[in-house]
Amino acid sequence: MDIEQLIPGFTFFKEEGVWVSQIFIIVFSVLLFNYFQRRILTRLHKTFENTKNPWDDAVIGALRRPLTALIWILGISFAAQIVGQRTDAEIFQVVSPARDVGVIVVITWFLIRFVRLIEDNVIENKRQQGKEADITTIDAIAKLLRVSVMITATLVALQTLGFSVSGVLAFGGVGGIAIGFAAKDLLANFFGGLMIYLDRPFSVGDWIRSPDRDIEGTVENIGWRLTRIRTFDQRPLYVPNSTFANIAVENPSRMKNRRIYETMGIRYDDVGKMADIVAEVKEMLQSHPAIDTKRTLMVNFNAFAVSSVDFFVYTFTHTIVWAEFHEIKQDVLLKIINIIEKHGAQMAFPTSTIHIPDEIAVRQGGVRQDA
Numbered sequence: 001m002d003i004e005q006l007i008p009g010f011t012f013f014k015e016e017g018v019w020v021s022q023i024f025i026i027v028f029s030v031l032l033f034n035y036f037q038r039r040i041l042t043r044l045h046k047t048f049e050n051t052k053n054p055w056d057d058a059v060i061g062a063l064r065r066p067l068t069a070l071i072w073i074l075g076i077s078f079a080a081q082i083v084g085q086r087t088d089a090e091i092f093q094v095v096s097p098a099r100d101v102g103v104i105v106v107i108t109w110f111l112i113r114f115v116r117l118i119e120d121n122v123i124e125n126k127r128q129q130g131k132e133a134d135i136t137t138i139d140a141i142a143k144l145l146r147v148s149v150m151i152t153a154t155l156v157a158l159q160t161l162g163f164s165v166s167g168v169l170a171f172g173g174v175g176g177i178a179i180g181f182a183a184k185d186l187l188a189n190f191f192g193g194l195m196i197y198l199d200r201p202f203s204v205g206d207w208i209r210s211p212d213r214d215i216e217g218t219v220e221n222i223g224w225r226l227t228r229i230r231t232f233d234q235r236p237l238y239v240p241n242s243t244f245a246n247i248a249v250e251n252p253s254r255m256k257n258r259r260i261y262e263t264m265g266i267r268y269d270d271v272g273k274m275a276d277i278v279a280e281v282k283e284m285l286q287s288h289p290a291i292d293t294k295r296t297l298m299v300n301f302n303a304f305a306v307s308s309v310d311f312f313v314y315t316f317t318h319t320i321v322w323a324e325f326h327e328i329k330q331d332v333l334l335k336i337i338n339i340i341e342k343h344g345a346q347m348a349f350p351t352s353t354i355h356i357p358d359e360i361a362v363r364q365g366g367v368r369q370d371a
Contacts (some may be wrong), residue, residue, distance in 0.1 A: 030075035062113035192241030232341030265308030270345035
C-alpha cells in the first residue's frame with residue numbers, strides 16, 4: 001500500500017513542506033549570516049580604531065547597522081517571492097520594487113552615516129594633533145554631501161518606481177517659481193547661510209557682536225536657516241541667516257591684540273614731575289612681557305584739565321583673551337600708580353581752591369581781623 005493512502009493529507013504536507021522548509025532555511029541563513037558579519041565587523045572596528053586613518057573605522061562604523069538591514073531586506077524579499085509563487089497573491093507583486101527601494105534606502109543610510117563619522121573623525125584627529133579644526137568649513141561640506149546623497153537617492157527611487165525623472169525635474173522647475181515666491185524668507189535664510197559658509201565672517205566658537213542690532217555672544221551652531229548664539233548671560237539667541245546680510249558684524253575673536261587706552265591725571269602742583277613720570281611709564285611698558293612693543297606704544301602729556309594735568313597711555317597686549325587682558329591691564333595700571341607715587345606726585349581728583357585777597361577783613365567771634 002502506498003504511503004499516500006496510509007497517511008491522509010500526506011501529499012498536501014509534502015507539497016507545502018517544500019516551500020516552508022525553503023523559508024525556514026532562508027530565515028536561518030539570514031540569522032547566521034548576521035551573527036558572523038557582526039563579529040567580523042566588531043573585530044575590524046576595534047583594529048581600525050587604533051589607526052590614524054579617519055576613513056577605515058568610519059566605513060566599518062557606518063556599515064554595521066545598514067548591512068544588517070540589507071541582509072534582512074534581501075532575505076525577507078526572497079522568502080516573500082517564494083510565498084508569492086506558491087500562492088499567486090497579487091500583493092506579492094510589490095515585493096520586487098519594495099526590495100529595490102529598500103536597498104536604495106539602506107545605501108543612503110550608509111552614506112549619510114559615513115559622512116557624519118568622517119566629519120567627527122577629521123575634527124577629532126585635528127584636535128589630537130594639536131591643530132585647529134575649521135569646524136565651519138567641515139560642517140558645510142558635510143551638510144552639502146548629505147543633501148546631495150538624499151536628493152540623488154530620491155531621484156533614483158522615483159526612477160525605480162517607474163516615475164519619469166525628467167518629468168519630475170520639469171515639474172520642479174515650474175513649481176520652483178511658485179515655491180520661491182511662497183518661501184522667499186526661507187530661501188533668503190538658506191542663501192544667507194551659504195554666504196556665511198563662503199565668506200566666513202565668523203565660525204563656530206567665535207565671539208561676535210553687531211553695532212546695528214542687540215546681538216553679542218559666542219556662535220554655537222550655523223545652520224541653513226538659523227545661527228545659534230549663546231549670549232554672555234547664557235541665553236540662546238537664534239538669528240535668521242538673512243539678518244547677517246544687512247548688518248555689520250564685529251568678530252573680536254579674530255583680533256590680533258587688545259588695546260589699553262587710559263588717561264591718567266596728576267595734580268597741578270606736580271606738573272614739574274610730569275616729564276620723568278611719562279618717561280618711566282613708557283620704559284615700564286617697553287619692558288613689560290605682556291605688551292606687544294611691535295604695535296603702537298605711546299605715553300604722552302596731552303592736556304591741561306580742570307583739576308589735573310593729564311597724560312595718556314596707548315598700547316597693545318599680546319593676548320586677546322578677555323580675562324587675561326584685564327589681569328594685564330590691572331598690573332599695568334598698578335605699576336603706573338607706583339611710578340607716580342615714587343616721584344612724590346599724587347593722582348588728581350576734582351578740587352576747588354578759593355583765593356582770598358589780603359585786603360579783605362574777616363570777622364571772627366565778633367572781633368574784626370584783617371586777613
